[in-house]
Amino acid sequence: MNRTRPRALLTATAGVLAVTALTSCTGGAAAAGGEGGKEVPPTRISVNLTGDRAKAGEPVTVRLAEGTLREVTVTDSKGARLDGRVSGDGKRWTSARKATPGTAYAVEARDAAGGSARAAFTTAAAEKVNKLTLAPGRNTTVGIGQPLSIVFDHPVKNRAEVEKHLKVSTSNSTEGSWGWMRDWSGKDRVDWRPKTYWRSGTKVTLDASLSGIDSGSAGGWFVRDYTTSFRIGKNQLVKVDLDHHRLTLLRDGETVKDVPMSAGTPGGEKASWRGRTVLMSKEGTINMRSETVGLGDAYDKMVDYSMRLTWSGMYAHAAPWNAAYFGSANKSSGCIGMSDADARGVYDQVQVGDPFEVTGSDAKGTQAVNNGYGAWNVSWADWQAKSALR
Secondary structure (H helix, E strand, C coil), X not given: CCCCCCEEEEEECCEEEEEECCCCCCCCCCHHHCHXXXXXXXXXXXXXXXXXCECCCCEEEEEECCCCEEEEEEEECCCCEXXXXXXXXXXXXXXXXXXXXXXXXXXXXXXXCCCEEEEEEEXXXXXXXXXXXXXXXXXXXECCCCCEEEEECCCCCCHHHHHHXXXXXXXXXXXXXXXXXXXXXXXXXXXXXXXXXXXXXXXXXXXXXXXXXXXXCCCCECCCCEEEEEEECCCEEEEEECCCCEEEEXXXXXXXXXXXXXXECXXXXXXXXXXXXXXXXXXXXXXXXXHHHCCCCCCEEEXXXXXEXXXXXXXXXEXXXXXXXXXXXXXXXXXXXXXXXXXXXXXXXXXXXXXXXXECCCEEEECCCCCCCCHHHCCHHHHXXXXXXX
């Protein structure tokens, strides 16, 4: 003889929804197979988010009307689960993560008596979505000066909330801090640098658990998580002495290359930047035009062994046309020029992320933190102060 299954009620602030209690019987057992043959009572739950335009950016909360919650499962349409915890009194479950905009969720709750109930809701789509660009790239090997850098597509007003969800893990418990700035492009950016240069061989992982986080006014929502990892390569750095016109490449403290060079002409905009910068990219042969850096029509050349140091256009590269000044005077338009052979030797040895420590009086100032990777020009205390959580 068939038995009608009991019904469970899903109540919520937005209204009342009926769901089926997942009770069943096999053979002649009572419904839901309760202890002593007793029928399992209906399970009644309420969920704080309901309907097809539920508010995103909030944790999911499931409450039990009677009894004690045993477990709750909240799954999105792609099969990903929201982890959470049951309260001490067993009446409430709260997700650890926030609901993401434009996402359908299924809720299933089970109580200690063996009953269960289901519910479903969909969050409203985001009017604007924020995305980000990560550097360095995934599974790359970089130098000891390379920061972990994030540039956002849209403004980030809720910086503290975003920073809380950016977790950096290292293989040797490296101390470091995030620092916020306006990128050279004008976009919001946050970098993570160690207190001192990285130790060679360190493995670094970023878990950016941003899905469901609101950037704030004009920024939009994050609708996915991001992750990347990279490794620190050889322990090497480059010293550039503007006053003595020498470039020296050191590895593990030992000199690998020591070559003459000519840097930017002092006394104006053609001078080089001083400070600790980081090799951003090895670009090979590129076209360099003076108008792109505000120097009129001074030059338009194809330049070999180009190594970018700043966004403003400072490179180290081959400059055979300046050979008369190598080792004796600074006569370039801001870059660090070497002979073809010396530039090739340096280019072949350096790795992206190697620090270039530029010293000397023939400079137009110290490189800014956002002009490439200039974080090493800020004291550790001042860098920590750039964190939104300090």
